[in-house]
Amino acid sequence: MKERVLVAGFATRHVAQSAYRAGYEVCAVDHFCDQDLRGYTKDCCTFDELAELYDRVIEMARRHSIDMLVVTSGAEAIGTTIPLCGTPPAKVERYLDKMEIQRFFEGLGVPVPPLAAEGAYPAMLKPRRGSGGWRNAVVRSDEERRNWEEIFPDTPYITQQLVDGMPASVSCIADGTRALAVATNEQLLRGTNASAHGFAGSITPAGHPFAARMASIAEAIVGASGCVGSVGVDFMLGSDAWAIEINPRFQATLDTVEMATGRSVFQLHVDACRGRLPERLPEQKCVAVRRILFAERDCVIRADLASLAPAVADIPWPGTEVEEGQAIVSVYGWGSSREEALRMLDTHITTVRRYMEHG
Structure with a gap:
């Protein structure tokens, strides 16, 4: 009999898809419940606010016999009696606080951007909690700092010295004491407006001279963290491989890692949680390569993009209302080289936009 996994978090399609393809029966608690997530799950329910997540998880567990719980962004610290396949909340809590991550990296002696002195600019300002990078901002004066504080009032943050380079990451698996780098990734950021540093996609593998050094540093970080299963480390590759964050859960780069390696990251995760690397x-x-398309204005997605799979994922239901700046759909490209993959991506993006215009 198939093991039944409950995947819970803000966005779960990528993990549910990986689990389904690995032969598991999947239930999900997800903010979106897009078309393709429904196709990978036995049951799926939505929530509006993260405060509702715990109740939805308990509700799903009452409806189905669950063998394991796997969490994604927003659910890392959730505590239930369902057997957890991942890093326990008591251990994961440290790595949800960017100040604690800073201290952890400094204690390991790995390259990390130093905290910025008061009044030293330019600097990178980051909320202490939260993922996706959409609230991160480069501030160049006291006035810009105050503007950010007005937009996000009562939000604790850290300020680091600014380091230039290519945003990147390493996808690792770990058994609690050892870690192995599964893939290196170039991270694509939105690059414009207030969410300029927000995650917008990935390219696997990362084509950078420091990729191997980055992978080695990530293995040391994850091995020392005590985390288990799928764990990611974000970097900035510039004058060195600067460690930025550790993510003790499945990462948004999962799709391109599996496409590039041909391996099931979900099965690697389960095996690692059971002590096998x-x-x-x-x-x-x-x-x-994966690129997330965002709405340039408030709109209604009238076209059914499901026929474009596997060139797309996170497929909205026809009639979905999308606000300006929100994600619409993920688009993919692949090939024998970075250039070939990006050409295919451009072709697929053109097709998606044509469908939406005539939907």
Whole structure:
């Protein structure tokens, strides 16, 4: 009989898809419950605010016999009696606070952007809690800092010295004491407006001279963290491989990692949580890229994009209302080189936009 997994968090499609393809029966608690998530799950329910997440998880567990709980962003610290396949909340809590992450990295002696002195600019300002980078901002004066504080009142934050480079990450698996780098990734950021530093996609593998150094540092970080399963470390690759964050859960780069390596990251996660790491790491089979398309204005998605799969994922239901700046759909490209993958991505984006215009 198939093991039944409950995947819970703000966005779960990528993990539910991986679990489904690995042979598990999947239930999900998700903010969106897009078309393709429904296709991978036995049951799926939504929530509006994160405060509702716990009750929805308990509700789903009453409806179905659940063998394991797997969490994504927003649910990392949730505590239930359902057997957890991942890092326990008591351990994960430290890595949800960016000040604690700063201290952890400094204690390990890995390269990390130093905290900025009061009044020193430019600087990178980050909320102490939260994921996705959409509230991160470069501030260049006291006035810009105050403006940010007015937009996000009562939000504790840290301010780091600014380091330039390419946003990147390493996807690791860990058994609590050892960690192995499964893939390196280039991270694509939105690059404009107030959410300029928000996550907007990934390219796997990362084509950068410091990619191997970054992977080695990530293994040391994750191995020392005590986390288990799928764990990611974000970097800025510039004059060095600067460690930025550790993410003790599945990462948004999961799709391109699986496409590029041909391996099931979900199965690697389950095995690692049960104390088993692979003897050999997956080899790169291709270059894969994902780009999230965001709404340029308030709109209604009238077209049914489901027929465009597997070039798209996170597929909205026809009639979905989307506010300006919100994600619409993920689009993919792949090929034998970075250039070939990006060309395919551009072709697929053009097709998606044509469908939406005539939907």
